[in-house]
Amino acid sequence: MGAHVDVSGSQRLDGAAKQRPTMADVAAKAGVSRALVSIVFRDQPGASRETRERVLRVADEIGYRPDSAARLLARGRSRTLGVVLSVHQTFQADLVDSIYPEAERLGYDVLLSAHAPGRAEGKVVEALLSHRCEALILLGPGADPGYLDELGRRTVAVSVGRHLPGVHVDSVHTAEAKGVRQAIDHLVELGHRRIAHVDGGRGPGSAERRRAYRAAMRRHGLAEEIRVIPGAHTEEAGIDSGRLLVAEAERSGRAVLPTAVLAGNDRCAMGLLITFARAGVEVPAEVSVVGYDDSHLSHLMPIGLTTVRQDAVLMAEYAVRFAVERLENAELVPREAVLDPKLVVRGSSGVARAG
Amino acid sequence: MGAHVDVSGSQRLDGAAKQRPTMADVAAKAGVSRALVSIVFRDQPGASRETRERVLRVADEIGYRPDSAARLLARGRSRTLGVVLSVHQTFQADLVDSIYPEAERLGYDVLLSAHAPGRAEGKVVEALLSHRCEALILLGPGADPGYLDELGRRTVAVSVGRHLPGVHVDSVHTAEAKGVRQAIDHLVELGHRRIAHVDGGRGPGSAERRRAYRAAMRRHGLAEEIRVIPGAHTEEAGIDSGRLLVAEAERSGRAVLPTAVLAGNDRCAMGLLITFARAGVEVPAEVSVVGYDDSHLSHLMPIGLTTVRQDAVLMAEYAVRFAVERLENAELVPREAVLDPKLVVRGSSGVARAG
DNA sequence: GCGCTCTACTAGCGCGCGCTAGTGCGAGTA
DNA sequence: TACTCGCACTAGCGCGCGCTAGTAGAGCGC
Numbered sequence: 083m084g085a086h087v088d089v090s091g092s093q094r095l096d097g098a099a100k101q102r103p104t105m106a107d108v109a110a111k112a113g114v115s116r117a118l119v120s121i122v123f124r125d126q127p128g129a130s131r132e133t134r135e136r137v138l139r140v141a142d143e144i145g146y147r148p149d150s151a152a153r154l155l156a157r158g159r160s161r162t163l164g165v166v167l168s169v170h171q172t173f174q175a176d177l178v179d180s181i182y183p184e185a186e187r188l189g190y191d192v193l194l195s196a197h198a199p200g201r202a203e204g205k206v207v208e209a210l211l212s213h214r215c216e217a218l219i220l221l222g223p224g225a226d227p228g229y230l231d232e233l234g235r236r237t238v239a240v241s242v243g244r245h246l247p248g249v250h251v252d253s254v255h256t257a258e259a260k261g262v263r264q265a266i267d268h269l270v271e272l273g274h275r276r277i278a279h280v281d282g283g284r285g286p287g288s289a290e291r292r293r294a295y296r297a298a299m300r301r302h303g304l305a306e307e308i309r310v311i312p313g314a315h316t317e318e319a320g321i322d323s324g325r326l327l328v329a330e331a332e333r334s335g336r337a338v339l340p341t342a343v344l345a346g347n348d349r350c351a352m353g354l355l356i357t358f359a360r361a362g363v364e365v366p367a368e369v370s371v372v373g374y375d376d377s378h379l380s381h382l383m384p385i386g387l388t389t390v391r392q393d394a395v396l397m398a399e400y401a402v403r404f405a406v407e408r409l410e411n412a413e414l415v416p417r418e419a420v421l422d423p424k425l426v427v428r429g430s431s432g433v434a435r436a437g
Numbered sequence: 438m439g440a441h442v443d444v445s446g447s448q449r450l451d452g453a454a455k456q457r458p459t460m461a462d463v464a465a466k467a468g469v470s471r472a473l474v475s476i477v478f479r480d481q482p483g484a485s486r487e488t489r490e491r492v493l494r495v496a497d498e499i500g501y502r503p504d505s506a507a508r509l510l511a512r513g514r515s516r517t518l519g520v521v522l523s524v525h526q527t528f529q530a531d532l533v534d535s536i537y538p539e540a541e542r543l544g545y546d547v548l549l550s551a552h553a554p555g556r557a558e559g560k561v562v563e564a565l566l567s568h569r570c571e572a573l574i575l576l577g578p579g580a581d582p583g584y585l586d587e588l589g590r591r592t593v594a595v596s597v598g599r600h601l602p603g604v605h606v607d608s609v610h611t612a613e614a615k616g617v618r619q620a621i622d623h624l625v626e627l628g629h630r631r632i633a634h635v636d637g638g639r640g641p642g643s644a645e646r647r648r649a650y651r652a653a654m655r656r657h658g659l660a661e662e663i664r665v666i667p668g669a670h671t672e673e674a675g676i677d678s679g680r681l682l683v684a685e686a687e688r689s690g691r692a693v694l695p696t697a698v699l700a701g702n703d704r705c706a707m708g709l710l711i712t713f714a715r716a717g718v719e720v721p722a723e724v725s726v727v728g729y730d731d732s733h734l735s736h737l738m739p740i741g742l743t744t745v746r747q748d749a750v751l752m753a754e755y756a757v758r759f760a761v762e763r764l765e766n767a768e769l770v771p772r773e774a775v776l777d778p779k780l781v782v783r784g785s786s787g788v789a790r791a792g
Numbered sequence: 793g794c795g796c797t798c799t800a801c802t803a804g805c806g807c808g809c810g811c812t813a814g815t816g817c818g819a820g821t822a
Numbered sequence: 823t824a825c826t827c828g829c830a831c832t833a834g835c836g837c838g839c840g841c842t843a844g845t846a847g848a849g850c851g852c
Binding site (some may be wrong): 469470471472473476482483484485488507509510511512513 | 829830831832833834836837838839
């Protein structure tokens with residue numbers, strides 16, 4: 083894959099370094115003191131109407147914009163929230179969409195930082211903290227509780243989607259047990275008994291969902307049918323699990339296939355659907371598939387994904403509010419918001435096949 | 438959707454505000470001057486081995502971490518790159534993954550900011566600039582060229598995935614025409630003639646791809662068959678276009694269906710696959726579908742998506758390097774890197790159906 | 793005239809750090 | 823002894839801004 087690099091268009095730059103204008107520049111040009119410019123930009127009383135306008139006009143002319151580094155250094159507060167996410171998690175993207183407006187409403191700025199392969203959560207957190215984020219919103223944090231506890235004591239931190247009992251962070255998550263129970267109830271009503279669960283490994287909420295799955299199965303007298311397939315919150319994991327199941331069916335006959343699979347999240351469910359489609363296993367005629375999250379993808383999937391809905395908007399609002407309230411009242415203690423999930427039935431679940 | 442908010446766990450905080458420790462604190466505790474602590478943390482010569490270790494140990498003990506706000510204020514440079522992205526574009530997520538390591542290699546920090554509904558690109562850019570990002574990497578910028586030109590003159594900006602002739606920004610994109618031509622050649626070889634194109638609307642690269650599609654069709658003597666369906670770079674757009682085509686086929690018979698569709702990008706192709714699957718239109722037996730990007734999803738799709746691969750790693754590397762080189766040599770003029778795309782044939786394209 | 797208040801504005805310190813220009817001090821020459 | 827030289831370390835200014843404590847001047851009552 084070659085590349086041709088082309089020096090096209092534009093002329094060379096004016097040799098001078100592009101010096102960013104400062105308040106002093108504005109003040110000089112407007113013929114006032116720097117302090118007055120500061121007053122104008124902070125929208126505080128103490129400047130006449132005309133001076134205010136003149137200052138703003140001059141600032142605009144010379145392209146001045148406030149330097150938030152200096153600003154926050156001076157006032158000691160950055161009013162900035164740091165969000166740690168994985169760019170590939172679609173549900174987290176949904177969360178981010180809703181974090182911005184709520185933060186803005188409360189007068190806070192938002193910076194994102196992603197963990198990627200080779201970029202562990204700890205590094206991401208350090209990056210945000212060193213940029214003076216006052217609080218961290220961790221979307222599906224994967225780090226170990228000990229670290230998170232320490233982090234939560236050092237700064238204000240909110241965990242979204244992962245319940246961390248005894249850890250000194252705010253937490254916003256859904257009542258996983260309820261969601262899973264709804265899903266299993268739904269499947270049982272449709273006549274399913276052999277219901278497998280592809281779990282989310284160490285992903286956020288996975289432990290709770292796994293536990294809830296086992297409990298729900300037992301509650302229906304299906305303890306014998308419990309089967310947890312180790313997975314992850316990725317399409318790949320769904321594909322792998324799907325292949326595993328298909329391979330078993332090919333060896334020992336389709337009767338061994340579970341009649342339903344509860345995936346760890348929507349991405350994993352997607353992977354299952356993909357594999358089943360490839361293998362000619364019909365969903366939901368032969369196997370029902372249920373996801374978790376209701377990320378914006380789930381209603382797009384070929385047959386519509388039956389899934390447990392987590393309300394991204396509400397979760398984002400709680401997360402931001404928890405962070406801001408803790409910042410503005412240091413007396414507060416970490417809190418926990420547990421939201422009710424809701425099963426959304428679409429096309430990927432149907433009555434159990436015979437056998 | 439109710440929520441129960443719970444004040445659980447932990448004790449109330451130590452009333453005192455969590456004062457962030459500073460260099461002075463470290464210096465005092467280590468019994469040296471602040472300047473020496475600075476030297477140690479900048480890893481500069483001028484401190485003995487043992488002092489260095491002692492300072493670092495003390496810093497760790499009291500939980501000191503450098504304040505990048507103050508740091509960049511003092512040194513005048515932030516060594517921070519700002520990345521503007523849309524969290525929902527999977528290909529951009531791929532790019533982000535590769536931007537981090539390259540930036541780190543060159544000693545730069547990265548901050549992300551996303552445009553979301555109600556958060557226009559201009560605001561996102563201002564946010565990053567006010568956080569003292571020295572350069573901006575715009576992933577698939579949608580703003581108008583005039584604005585981008587002005588932006589590019591005010592600061593260092595790199596556009597990724599969108600070609601902006603005459604605009605004062607660096608640019609990294611693929612040779613769209615080549616990619617589209619490969620795709621069309623491939624389809625024509627398979628016997629397709631009625632090849633439609635669902636375009637990407639105002640999305641990055643769309644105009645070029647649209648133009649290239651028309652040119653390639655004409656080159657094959659298929660001018661009569663040219664059909665551009667207005668779309669966007671989203672699953673929704675693919676779904677809508679798919680519905681449109683299916684509806685036509687239902688009205689006027691399947692013969693009117695194009696035998697192949699070139700989508701604006703992978704997400705759009707995904708939408709098409711979804712709709713075709715729902716409508717019982719078999720891919721590739723009845724319709725071939727070709728995507729664009731080769732985002733990490735495309736090899737996951739039910740049948741594997743034939744798509745035009747853009748090398749995310751290489752694009753990210755060019756973007757970062759362009760930005761950094763312009764920063765470190767103000768004499769440089771914006772450049773352009775045009776990468777070769779490559780058709781990846783998977784299961785979604787096959788020989789044209791008869792008729 | 794005096795004191796008072798109110799508005800419009802300014803002087804200048806400090807935020808946490810980078811960095812230049814030093815200072816002191818022991819080892820190595822002449 | 824005097825004199826570099828180099829190492830380990832320090833003093834102190836300045837980055838761009840917020841913010842407190844002012845000042846100057848106009849208006850007003852007595």
